[in-house]
Amino acid sequence: MQNAFKSSKNFEKSDNSKKITNSSNQPNKSSAEASTDKIIIDQVSESIIKTLESRLDHMCIKKSDDERGPRCNTASVPGIVTQRSCVYGGARVVLMPITDAIHLVHGPIGCASCTWDIRGSRTSGDDLYKTGFSTNLEEKDIVFGGEKKLFNTIIELNSLYQPSAVFVYSTCVVGLIGDDLKAVCRESEKITKCRVIPVQSEGFRSFNKSLGHQLACDAMLDHLIGTGKLDDKLKSEIDAHPTLNIVGEFNVAGDLWAIKPLIEKMGIKVLSVLTGDSCVEDIAKAHYADLNIVQCQKSSNYLARQMEKKYKIPYLKVNFFGIGDTAKSLKIISEFFQDPEIMEKAGEIIKTEIETVRSKISHYKKRLTGKRVAVYVGGNKAWSLIRAFEELGMNVIMTGTQNGLPEDYERIMETVSEGTLVVDDANSMELSRLFQKYQPDLVISGAKEKYMTHKLGIPFCDFNHDRITSFAGFKGFINFAKELDRAVSSPVWKFTPKKYQGIQNE
Amino acid sequence: MSCANIIKKERTSVINPLVTCQPMGAMYAVAGIRRGLPLVHGAQGCSTFVRYAFARHFREPSEIAVTSLHEDAAVFGGRKNLISGIGNLAIRFKPSLIGVISTCSSEIIGDDMGGFIKVAIEEMKKRMGEKEAEKIKIVPISTPSFVETHFKGYDNTIKALVDNLACDPTEFNEKVNIIPGIVNPGDIREIKHILALMGIEGLILTDISDPFDSPLRPSATEFKPFYPKGGTTVEEICDTSNSLGTISLCRYAGSAAVSLEKKYDVPAAVGPIPIGVQNTDQFLRNLKKFTGLEIPDTILDERGLLIDSMADIVSRYLFGRKVAVFGDPAITSGIARFVCELGMIPSVVCTGVESPEFVEEMKKVAKESDEPVDVLIRSDLRDLETHLEEDPVDLMIGHSDGRLFAKSLDIPLIRVGFPVYDRVGYHRVPIVGYNGGINLIDRITNTVFEKYYDKEHWKLQQ
Numbered sequence: 001m002q003n004a005f006k007s008s009k010n011f012e013k014s015d016n017s018k019k020i021t022n023s024s025n026q027p028n029k030s031s032a033e034a035s036t037d038k039i040i041i042d043q044v045s046e047s048i049i050k051t052l053e054s055r056l057d058h059m060c061i062k063k064s065d066d067e068r069g070p071r072c073n074t075a076s077v078p079g080i081v082t083q084r085s086c087v088y089g090g091a092r093v094v095l096m097p098i099t100d101a102i103h104l105v106h107g108p109i110g111c112a113s114c115t116w117d118i119r120g121s122r123t124s125g126d127d128l129y130k131t132g133f134s135t136n137l138e139e140k141d142i143v144f145g146g147e148k149k150l151f152n153t154i155i156e157l158n159s160l161y162q163p164s165a166v167f168v169y170s171t172c173v174v175g176l177i178g179d180d181l182k183a184v185c186r187e188s189e190k191i192t193k194c195r196v197i198p199v200q201s202e203g204f205r206s207f208n209k210s211l212g213h214q215l216a217c218d219a220m221l222d223h224l225i226g227t228g229k230l231d232d233k234l235k236s237e238i239d240a241h242p243t244l245n246i247v248g249e250f251n252v253a254g255d256l257w258a259i260k261p262l263i264e265k266m267g268i269k270v271l272s273v274l275t276g277d278s279c280v281e282d283i284a285k286a287h288y289a290d291l292n293i294v295q296c297q298k299s300s301n302y303l304a305r306q307m308e309k310k311y312k313i314p315y316l317k318v319n320f321f322g323i324g325d326t327a328k329s330l331k332i333i334s335e336f337f338q339d340p341e342i343m344e345k346a347g348e349i350i351k352t353e354i355e356t357v358r359s360k361i362s363h364y365k366k367r368l369t370g371k372r373v374a375v376y377v378g379g380n381k382a383w384s385l386i387r388a389f390e391e392l393g394m395n396v397i398m399t400g401t402q403n404g405l406p407e408d409y410e411r412i413m414e415t416v417s418e419g420t421l422v423v424d425d426a427n428s429m430e431l432s433r434l435f436q437k438y439q440p441d442l443v444i445s446g447a448k449e450k451y452m453t454h455k456l457g458i459p460f461c462d463f464n465h466d467r468i469t470s471f472a473g474f475k476g477f478i479n480f481a482k483e484l485d486r487a488v489s490s491p492v493w494k495f496t497p498k499k500y501q502g503i504q505n506e
Numbered sequence: 507m508s509c510a511n512i513i514k515k516e517r518t519s520v521i522n523p524l525v526t527c528q529p530m531g532a533m534y535a536v537a538g539i540r541r542g543l544p545l546v547h548g549a550q551g552c553s554t555f556v557r558y559a560f561a562r563h564f565r566e567p568s569e570i571a572v573t574s575l576h577e578d579a580a581v582f583g584g585r586k587n588l589i590s591g592i593g594n595l596a597i598r599f600k601p602s603l604i605g606v607i608s609t610c611s612s613e614i615i616g617d618d619m620g621g622f623i624k625v626a627i628e629e630m631k632k633r634m635g636e637k638e639a640e641k642i643k644i645v646p647i648s649t650p651s652f653v654e655t656h657f658k659g660y661d662n663t664i665k666a667l668v669d670n671l672a673c674d675p676t677e678f679n680e681k682v683n684i685i686p687g688i689v690n691p692g693d694i695r696e697i698k699h700i701l702a703l704m705g706i707e708g709l710i711l712t713d714i715s716d717p718f719d720s721p722l723r724p725s726a727t728e729f730k731p732f733y734p735k736g737g738t739t740v741e742e743i744c745d746t747s748n749s750l751g752t753i754s755l756c757r758y759a760g761s762a763a764v765s766l767e768k769k770y771d772v773p774a775a776v777g778p779i780p781i782g783v784q785n786t787d788q789f790l791r792n793l794k795k796f797t798g799l800e801i802p803d804t805i806l807d808e809r810g811l812l813i814d815s816m817a818d819i820v821s822r823y824l825f826g827r828k829v830a831v832f833g834d835p836a837i838t839s840g841i842a843r844f845v846c847e848l849g850m851i852p853s854v855v856c857t858g859v860e861s862p863e864f865v866e867e868m869k870k871v872a873k874e875s876d877e878p879v880d881v882l883i884r885s886d887l888r889d890l891e892t893h894l895e896e897d898p899v900d901l902m903i904g905h906s907d908g909r910l911f912a913k914s915l916d917i918p919l920i921r922v923g924f925p926v927y928d929r930v931g932y933h934r935v936p937i938v939g940y941n942g943g944i945n946l947i948d949r950i951t952n953t954v955f956e957k958y959y960d961k962e963h964w965k966l967q968q
Contacts, residue, residue, distance in 0.1 A: 032668065052594065064858070067840055075576060076550065076574045077574075077590075077594055078572075078573040078574050078586075078587040078588070078590050078591030078594065078595065079545060079571050079572075079573060079590060079591030079592060079594035080570050080571060080572075080593040080594060080595070080598070081570060081571045081572075082550055082553070082554070082556070082571075082572055083552075084550045084574075085550055085551050085554045085555070086549045086550045086552070086554070087549075087551075088549075089551045089554070089555070104519075106609050107610070108527050108651040108652040109520060109523055109525060109526060109527050109553070109655070110526045110527025110528075110529065110530060110552075110555075110651050110656075111527075112520070112523060113525065113526035113527070114526060114530070114551075114555035114556060114558070114559055115524045115555060116522065116523070117910075118558070130910065131521060131522055131888075132521065132523055133519060133520070133521055134519065134520040134521045135518075135519065135520075136519070136520040136523075137652050138652050139650075139652055139653050140654065141652070142610075142614060142652050149518060152518045153518050153519040156517060156518055156519055157519055157521075170573075171610075171616065172548070172549050172609075172610060172611040173610045173611065173651075173652065175580065175613045176580060176610075176611060176615065203550075203551050203552075203611075204548075204549040204575045204576050204577060204579065204580060205576075205577055206576065206577070206609060207550070207574060207576050291796030333668065379668075383567065398876060401755075427568070428569060428732070429598060429599075429732070432732055433931075440866035447558055447561045447562060448554070448557050448558055448561055448567075450561065451561055451565055451566050452566040452567035452732065454722060455567060455720070455722055455732070466562075475861060488516060496722060
């Protein structure tokens with residue numbers, strides 16, 4: 001396959017950047033050396049792209065002698081088209097996969113309307129979590145307070161659905177009018193005898209939705225984990241097998257179902273999953289596990305660290321995207337238990353699975369080798385996918401996150417190869433300029449970025465909530481390769497303007 | 507002749523909502539302005555989740571900026587964020603118009619948006635020079651999320667645009683203002699097609715047809731920054747006061763039409779949405795009234811094609827079937843009436859708003875129906891679901907959010923309106939006008955075939 005976009009000259013010429021008034025003409029020394037890297041960059045201008053001055057050091061190019069990442073975890077500049085979300089959004093993505101709970105949004109209708117059933121988490125049991133619940137705060141509630149309405153709503157919903165738990169999410173409005181969420185939850189819990197769990201996720205509490213992840217973890221730590229009783233059944237299970245929790249796996253597109261069997265095949269019992277395809281009662285018993293393994297280290301490291309403190313459960317960072325990383329993850333899990341039988345089984349699984357996968361992806365690998373990828377995601381995937389791309393012969397030329405914390409960029413900087421561009425909190429204009437300048441063959445991101453990328457004539461693969469194919473584990477990797485090939489090799493890209501000059505008027 | 511039973515939701519909670527909050531309607535309206543940018547004065551989620559919703563439905567990018575309010579703004583107000591936000595947006599995007607959209611948080615904090623905008627304009631003049639700054643119109647749009655729904659937000663926005671921009675009338679421009687409501691690009695294109703056949707130049711407030719359905723053709727698109735082609739120009743909005751009349755295609759968005767009538771004597775006609783035969787007839791009569799032009803043969807032919815298709819299909823496959831209609835109040839009332847024209851029974855019509863106009867409209871529709879019509883107002887999808895469990899129908903017509911209970915109740919769902927994210931092309935195919943009627947009949951009848959007939963049977967052709 002010919003790389004359709006290697007030559008970016010046409011596009012560079014049309015880059016009439018003079019039209020844009022800019023406050024950022026200072027040279028940026030750090031990026032000037034990038035031209036020595038293997039990425040072909042025709043000419044490196046003073047800064048990576050034109051943008052606001054305060055944004056310049058949010059982008060950097062990885063160099064061997066300097067592992068410093070970009071500036072991060074700062075408030076977004078007002079008046080840009082941000083790709084970020086709010087704290088409520090952050091809390092919701094972590095908790096929403098809990099299948100048998102009511103997820104009640106205490107706020108004006110929009111906060112629930114725009115977010116119900118948009119998390120692509122799949123379920124093998126209850127589907128209550130797919131229902132959208134709102135207290136629908138209105139003007140009179142703003143004036144007189146929404147506590148009574150919230151209370152009535154919880155009582156009403158409990159009698160309608162008899163859920164295992166009600167998660168009550170606070171929104172901006174609730175923080176401003178000062179409803180006492182915790183008190184209402186306590187009161188209604190007494191009456192309903194159902195767990196009513198407050199999540200203090202006022203949207204504006206931080207510019208970084210990571211706070212939402214943390215608040216969601218706090219809600220589970222304070223109200224759920226540790227409340228489950230050790231019954232006979234559980235006791236016999238725990239005695240019979242080593243156990244672990246899968247933390248930070250949300251079963252988007254069924255990813256969990258590709259991971260869980262691998263662990264069970266090793267003879268380890270998965271006690272609970274936080275929170276993909278989970279039930280409230282399973283999470284309540286999570287503290288009985290021997291080990292936590294953390295898949296999404298963006299949202300859930302905090303949870304694992306807190307559980308280590310509180311329940312002395314050690315944790316391992318794992319990554320089930322990519323062949324090598326999946327194998328490595330299985331290996332470190334088996335080594336943790338120091339059981340020769342488990343280690344032997346891990347070895348067997350790794351050996352047979354890798355052979356199968358390698359043979360099945362060879363076709364795609366041929367077509368994908370040499371392609372250049374740009375990744376722009378919420379967090380974890382900014383580093384956890386890099387090796388997976390390398391295994392397909394692809395180069396990650398750019399990676400970045402909307403909400404990265406310093407620890408996230410540390411991970412990114414250690415993972416990416418020299419010359420990779422790393423960006424933080426890039427807004428839509430910056431993204432389109434970066435894509436135009438670096439001309440990746442493929443962009444990995446979410447729905448908001450998808451159509452902008454297509455308009456630039458660049459193939460796209462969704463790696464967010466909207467994904468419908470599992471990418472995790474060994475089997476998922478075959479799907480992953482297939483999806484990437486579909487995106488990149490689609491004939492439509494022969495007809496995009498850069499390539500298809502036949503009937504252009506200009 | 508039959509009656510409408512008005513049923514209001516009794517529950518406190520909302521379960522599977524049919525509406526969203528005001529700012530979304532405002533973002534939709536501003537997106538229809540050429541080089542127009544919505545600037546949401548609120549938290550980041552307020553813009554992000556709406557961009558996601560637009561992306562899902564239209565499969566197009568949408569540029570919506572936000573002032574990123576954080577905790578300090580709750581204490582000290584959002585002044586700093588709004589002023590620097592306007593400045594940054596102006597300098598980087600060089601828009602023609604910024605619609606500053608309030609949210610629940612900025613309304614509760616009590617930010618004086620009008621005052622802040624004045625300061626922002628002064629700052630812009632300093633940063634960009636007076637001449638450049640004056641090219642950018644800034645319109646404050648008040649859309650408190652805790653009052654009414656996104657339909658009200660749309661109405662407030664169109665009114666704010668007209669009130670802020672319409673110039674003192676000079677001379678008639680021979681145009682007709684059209685307020686389409688929250689419809690699809692295909693619908694607006696169909697309206698323009700009708701206007702073209704009539705020989706009328708329309709002034710669409712606002713025209714999302716190209717911005718939300720734009721070609722992949724970078725040479726034809728302004729890329730730095732990204733602006734889609736098309737949309738209503740600011741000059742056109744200024745010119746609305748010189749038009750022959752204003753037709754709002756939906757009852758929920760008549761404020762701008764009424765305002766133009768009061769201030770500048772531009773006559774107004776509000777609703778109904780031209781779905782089906784009689785509503786489209788009404789639309790054409792309004793056009794004729796404002797322009798004095800005759801309805802051309804070409805349009806009568808299109809009407810004839812719709813009637814022909816009704817004659818061929820209705821009695822055999824559709825007559826007497828019970829239908830549930832839900833979603834947008836304008837679209838549902840239009841479809842309910844069309845359903846009656848097709849000899850079917852709109853046995854339940856469900857919407858998330860509580861508006862007297864909608865109730866009146868439904869009472870009229872019920873008179874045309876052979877059987878009583880249950881009208882659920884201020885309702886949600888859970889209400890509709892329980893209603894249908896007790897009183898099932900043959901077909902459901904509404905948006906994609908009804909898909910889950912349509913499946914569990916085993917009732918086929920015919921998708922219309924916003925959002926439709928689980929089928930493709932629906933944003934492009936009109937349901938308004940006579941042509942839209944034909945599309946709807948085809949869509950409905952093919953669904954009836956799939957569900958209620960042996961679809962391979964040769965007799966189906968008869």
